[in-house]
Amino acid sequence: MFLQTILGFVATAATCLGASLQQVSNFGRNPTNIQMFIYVPDRVATNPAIIVALHGCGGTGQQWFSGTRLPSYADSNGFILIYPSTPNQSNCWDVQNPASLTHGQGGDALGIVSMVNYTIDRYAADRARVYVMGFSSGGMMTNVLAGSYPDVFEAGAAYSGVPHACFLGAPSATPFSPNQTCAQGLQKPAQEWGNLVRNSFPGYTGRRPRMQITHGLADTLVRPQCAFEALKQWSNVLGVEFSRNVTGVPSAGWTQQVYGDGTKLQGFFGQGVGHTPSVNEAQLLKFFGLIN
Numbered sequence: 001m002f003l004q005t006i007l008g009f010v011a012t013a014a015t016c017l018g019a020s021l022q023q024v025s026n027f028g029r030n031p032t033n034i035q036m037f038i039y040v041p042d043r044v045a046t047n048p049a050i051i052v053a054l055h056g057c058g059g060t061g062q063q064w065f066s067g068t069r070l071p072s073y074a075d076s077n078g079f080i081l082i083y084p085s086t087p088n089q090s091n092c093w094d095v096q097n098p099a100s101l102t103h104g105q106g107g108d109a110l111g112i113v114s115m116v117n118y119t120i121d122r123y124a125a126d127r128a129r130v131y132v133m134g135f136s137s138g139g140m141m142t143n144v145l146a147g148s149y150p151d152v153f154e155a156g157a158a159y160s161g162v163p164h165a166c167f168l169g170a171p172s173a174t175p176f177s178p179n180q181t182c183a184q185g186l187q188k189p190a191q192e193w194g195n196l197v198r199n200s201f202p203g204y205t206g207r208r209p210r211m212q213i214t215h216g217l218a219d220t221l222v223r224p225q226c227a228f229e230a231l232k233q234w235s236n237v238l239g240v241e242f243s244r245n246v247t248g249v250p251s252a253g254w255t256q257q258v259y260g261d262g263t264k265l266q267g268f269f270g271q272g273v274g275h276t277p278s279v280n281e282a283q284l285l286k287f288f289g290l291i292n
């Protein structure tokens, strides 16, 4: 009797410990054998939104879980976080891979979409409120997913990334690749960047993901020009023109670039900020429409 009471107490305590990051093994088609981790908050919303959060090169899903304050926002707002993790190519996403750059073809992109589908089915999540964010290689993959799977993602936020298909034609997209043409600021006309997105899903005429692009102006690993090129690309795809710069937003040293009225496309550039700007969760979640 005493033992049962103890065990009952332990079981209750365990459920009170709260949600944690969990690995999911069988989540569907996964051609590159990447891993899925998920964070479902204790008080998950009904019909919850989903954010896919992508680590940078050399990182893992578990590391990125503690890399931002998104989990505590999930606790208070009830959305679900998916943390994909790649063991391949120095833990960099395959953003140069034609399979990831084509809708439904394969690559890491398809595995990540399988994770989204799994989560929608398992938790009755809201298919219309699926978002993607990422840093560095994860920022690059954010642009890749927004280009190849516009039907899956409502919006994306890329930190220190490059345009969709910027690395196409390079052997890999790691910092150790001999070809850093893209990361050093490869420039193309807006129409050409836009065509690379449209060619990733020929015949698609639906809505396109809204995009938020953030970059440090002192980044030498992935040059800020890459973010200017990404803004050119999405400006062309979304059909919104540059309207104005707002200095001091969100804080001193930062400039917000507004396209149209800013609801579809915006950029943030930090003076003196290197490759690792800290993620501004509130700014990102407001843009996604998940907080006020």
Ligand SMILES: *[C@@H]1O[C@H](CO)[C@@H](O)[C@H](O)[C@H]1NC(C)=O
Residues within 6 Å of the ligand: 031, 032, 033, 034, 087, 088
């Ligand atoms: C990625 O790594 C996993 C685990 O080592 C391996 O099974 C898979 O074949 C790799 N995928 C690619 C595309 O290299």
Ligand SMILES: *[C@@H]1O[C@H](CO)[C@@H](O)[C@H](O)[C@H]1NC(C)=O
Residues within 6 Å of the ligand: 028, 029, 110, 111, 113, 114, 117
């Ligand atoms: C995800 O779900 C959509 C809608 O059911 C489906 O069209 C698509 O093929 C699925 N993708 C994957 C990779 O499972």
Ligand SMILES: *[C@@H]1O[C@H](CO)[C@@H](O)[C@H](O)[C@H]1NC(C)=O
Residues within 6 Å of the ligand: 166, 167, 168, 169, 170, 179, 180, 181, 182, 186
């Ligand atoms: C280097 O990569 C770029 C894409 O990032 C590609 O256009 C170019 O052809 C590549 N150069 C060589 C020599 O492979």
Ligand SMILES: *[C@@H]1O[C@H](CO)[C@@H](O)[C@H](O)[C@H]1NC(C)=O
Residues within 6 Å of the ligand: 245, 255, 257, 269
């Ligand atoms: C807007 O801000 C960016 C980033 O600071 C800067 O590179 C660009 O020249 C500015 N554009 C205009 C029109 O002021």
